[in-house]
Amino acid sequence: MSDSAYRVETTSRLAQWRIDNLASCAYRKSDPFKIGKWNWHLAVEKNRMLSIKLYPEISNLTRDNPPIASFVIRLVCSTGDRSALIHPEIKDKQLKNNDDFVWAIEVPLTGKFIIDVEFLDLKTASPHGGEPCSIWAEGLTQKQSNATAIAALGRMLSESIHTDIVINASDGSIGTHRAVLAARSPVFHSMFSHDLKEKELSTINISDMSIEACRAFLNYIYGNIQSEDFLTHRLALLQAADKYDVSDLKVACHESLLEDIDTKNVLERLQNASLYQLPELKTSCMRYLVKFGKMFDIRDDFSSFLQCADRELIAEIFQEILSVWKGF
Structure with a gap:
């Protein structure tokens, strides 16, 4: 399997992982990709149903400042009419490990598809207490x-x-x-x-x-x-x-x-x-x-x-x- 099968394409707040072939019983984890301060992974597991996970790479930064993420995740058919399954928007969810966000999909899927994650905001806990702070507001501040x-x-x-x-x-x-x-x-x-x-x-x-x-x-x-x-x-x-x-x-x-x-x-x-x-x-x-x-x-x-x-x-x-x- 080529390295491209594990590569996630990104812009500043968008990540897309193209899955060309997934066996009937399979597990695949992406290469790390950078969004905000953290390196992230996507993982897919196909057994009786398809499960998708999004989580930050384990590191000192993740342990000390775990991201509090708001995002929209979609599963897009990469051929034909590009129909999509869309998970309800995730709002201010703290992600530390690979069990913090799991999307279980019961609809049977075949062929190529794209996992599309659009990050709406990433926050960290304020060192002085109070409300979490958006990392994307820090630069101007x-x-x-x-x-x-x-x-x-x-x-x-x-x-x-x-x-x-x-x-x-x-x-x-x-x-x-x-x-x-x-x-x-x-x-x-x-x-x-x-x-x-x-x-x-x-x-x-x-x-x-x-x-x-x-x-x-x-x-x-x-x-x-x-x-x-x-x-x-x-x-x-x-x-x-x-x-x-x-x-x-x-x-x-x-x-x-x-x-x-x-x-x-x-x-x-x-x-x-x-x-x-x-x-x-x-x-x-x-x-x-x-x-x-x-x-x-x-x-x-x-x-x-x-x-x-x-x-x-x-x-x-x-x-x-x-x-x-x-x-x-």
Whole structure:
């Protein structure tokens, strides 16, 4: 049996194990695969019924910080109409060993199938007690510095301390500081270094952003953004980061958008990846759609997308489809 029979394909939160052949009485355990902080295994056992197990690899990390997982697991027929058996969503289940999650399936199965696991969240117990913490919220939280200087910058914006320029969004205005804007953005720096109307009138018009998205953009520039605001306005922040050349914000948006691709947002993210030249996001979206077969789950939306998408992007998608088909 080839090594590929044990390999699990993954994206940031999705794992798929393709089973091409399973004897009438058999046990098979996958190679380890990385999701979040942990290495994981899938296992299948076929006797009178089929049993599927998902569990983290035994390690010091698993023993000290066992994952508390929320996920959806499906069994997908890999041929024909790709019909699926779907287990009810698992919510905040602590997994330590191979007996913590077992899915027993009584429906007889033959031929090829895919075990598809979509991780909705992974948490660990808080070292200080209280509610468990999502590992996917830690990155942004750690970036929020508690240093006095950063807190003071945030107060300068929120309390309008000695503001000297006004930003007009589509539905409101915010007072801000040209020195801070110029330090964080080459585009703003250029505006204030030349005799442009923004310098003369002490106003900047950003009519393509709502006041809430604009406030999130400024809060990021001042080092005072909250994780919920960042997640809510990621696409608007990406647009602003590209327009005003705030490179670290563009990187932060790119990394965040890579983390939670799903069928509801993959087409929008693919379009934005193409528009803002984010090759890693584009590749991840196309792999999710094509290699992981999710384009079959959103046939109508995918068809509509192809009718209006950029020609070069369509060509790349079909190249990806041809590449995957050659591999079968």
